[in-house]
Every structure is written in structure tokens, then in C-alpha cells.
Amino acid sequence: MQKVSTEYKKYNPETIIEAKCFELYYALGDNRNRTKLLKQVRKISPKMSLPRLKRMSIVLFWEQRIKARDYNQIVTLKQSAMRNIDDLKIDFFDAIKNTIKRRFVTENKERSFLFNVNDFGDLEKAIKLMLLLAGEATDIHSVKIEVVETIIQKVVQVVSLHVKDPNILSQIALELNEGMKKSVDNQK
Numbered sequence: 085m086q087k088v089s090t091e092y093k094k095y096n097p098e099t100i101i102e103a104k105c106f107e108l109y110y111a112l113g114d115n116r117n118r119t120k121l122l123k124q125v126r127k128i129s130p131k132m133s134l135p136r137l138k139r140m141s142i143v144l145f146w147e148q149r150i151k152a153r154d155y156n157q158i159v160t161l162k163q164s165a166m167r168n169i170d171d172l173k174i175d176f177f178d179a180i181k182n183t184i185k186r187r188f189v190t191e192n193k194e195r196s197f198l199f200n201v202n203d204f205g206d207l208e209k210a211i212k213l214m215l216l217l218a219g220e221a222t223d224i225h226s227v228k229i230e231v232v233e234t235i236i237q238k239v240v241q242v243v244s245l246h247v248k249d250p251n252i253l254s255q256i257a258l259e260l261n262e263g264m265k266k267s268v269d270n271q272k
């Protein structure tokens with residue numbers, strides 16, 4: 085086997101065999117180990133040994149790469165799920181909007197936007213549902229909580245510029261949150 089130049093190794097840290105070994109190792113899943121891997125690798129590289137696989141896994145950071153790949157897959161799945169939820173919200177929002185639009189009376193070619201509802205409660209419920217689907221607060225209590233939480237975050241950010249001890253910072257944040265909860269509960 086021909087020795088690879090150090091310059092090539094510098095810019096291409098893995099050989100094709102090493103890359104295949106990593107992919108096989110990753111494919112073994114949660115029960116992966118180098119002994120199981122060796123059985124598969126010997127089919128493509130009969131001279132492979134367990135010590136060489138161990139050295140390869142350490143030098144090429146296999147465990148860190150597995151964690152990074154798993155993390156990226158989780159992030160991708162979460163983003164996909166969030167897109168699906170957002171799409172579903174939009175579909176519900178459009179359905180409600182179209183239901184409300186059907187209640188408008190159309191005269192000639194222009195819409196006159198006369199809204200026929202049975203009572204104000206029906207209108208209020210539809211509007212609240214639209215706001216909920218848009219991710220907005222639907223009552224003053226929720227708005228107050230959001231405002232106070234934002235203020236607490238800003239205070240903790242400012243304090244963190246001056247206080248470097250994470251224990252003290254977490255204690256300050258906890259006390260601010262507890263104070264906020266007591267204040268909101270007293271206003272109910």
C-alpha cells in the first residue's frame with residue numbers, strides 16, 4: 085500500500101477506507117463497538133486489526149462526530165416538525181378566515197364586508213382562535229406574563245455583564261422569576 089503524503093493527509097484527514105469504517109461504525113447504531121465493526125470491515129479490508137480501528141476511532145474523533153451527527157439529525161427533525169406545525173396552523177387559520185369570509189355579503193362585484201354573526205361571542209371566539217394560531221396572546225394575563233418574562237431576561241443579561249459567577253446569576257434569575265409569579269398570582 086502506497087504511503088500518503090503528509091500534505092495530502094493535512095487537507096484530507098480520512099482515506100476512503102477510514103471513511104467507510106466510520107460509516108459502518110455509525111450504522112451499527114446504539115449497540116456499536118469495534119469488535120462488531122471489525123467483522124464487517126474485514127470484508128473490505130482483510131488486514132484490518134482491532135488496535136488499528138481503535139487508533140483510527142480516536143484520531144478521527146468518531147465518538148464526537150457521532151454525537152454531532154445525532155445532534156444535527158435531532159435539530160433537523162425538530163425543524164421539520166415545527167414546519168409541519170406551522171403549516172397546520174396556517175391551514176387552520178385559512179379555514180377560519182375562509183369561514184368568516186363566507187359570512188360576508190357580496191353585492192355586485194364589490195365586497196361590502198357586512199358581517200353577519202349570531203352574537204358577539206361567536207366573533208370573539210373566532211378572533212381568539214385566529215390569534216392563538218398566530219402565536220399571539222389572547223388575554224391580558226398572558227400579555228402581562230410575556231412582558232414580565234422579557235423584562236426579567238433583559239435584567240439577567242445586564243447583570244451577567246457585571247456578575248461572572250454562574251451560581252449567583254442563577255440565584256438572581258430564580259428570585260426574579262419567583263417574585264414575578266407571586267406578583268402575577270396576586271393580581272388574579
